[in-house]
Amino acid sequence: MSALPAGFYARTTVAVARELLGHRLVSTVGGRRCAVRIVETEAYVGPDDPACHAYAWHRSARNEVMYGRPGLLYVYFTYGMHWCANIVTERSGYPAAVLLRGGEPVEGVEVMRRRRRGVPDEEIASGPAKLAQALGITGALDGHSVTRPPLWVEAGEPVGPRRRAAARRVGVRRGATDRLRFYERGSRHVSRPRDSRG
DNA sequence: CTTGAGATGTTT
């Protein structure tokens, strides 16, 4: 088990969001191992980002983990039924994170099929809440370090710059024009195949 | 393939 070191996340949020593509997110939640190859992320770059939960240094019980160490998991509950998972970036005290938006199942696919009953493999983790569900991520993991079990990132084959695409973030109004969504070109495991505008 | 509505609870 060679987890990426916490230092990987102690860099600019955009760099982390880009370079996370291709690495593996591994889960042993519930005792069964499964993993996805990360193919889609979004950067929430901090207090100056209107779409960020910590915009203008907003701080609350929900986003407290964003103010912690890089490499911690920030899990939040949204739309009354979905969990979404981020990895905290930058330095301690500076609230920024990368949202994990899309993954390609590469290990323990049966486990994920059970959690995502009835959906084709392309849709097992093609969206932030789908990915969280597939890997068994809930609020119980809020604040967990992604350098160790039961959820961590393992080094994989990075997706090179030519095979990466940048697009507008999904589902945000403020800060909607920024191209802070990154995904692997041509992947069938991203939440949306193309950006609706530029 | 596309679009639109409803589910459902927390945060502002």
Next chain:
DNA sequence: AACATCTCAAGA
């Protein structure tokens, strides 16, 4: 009232 979403049903 909005929300970093998803699923299903209906239509083209």
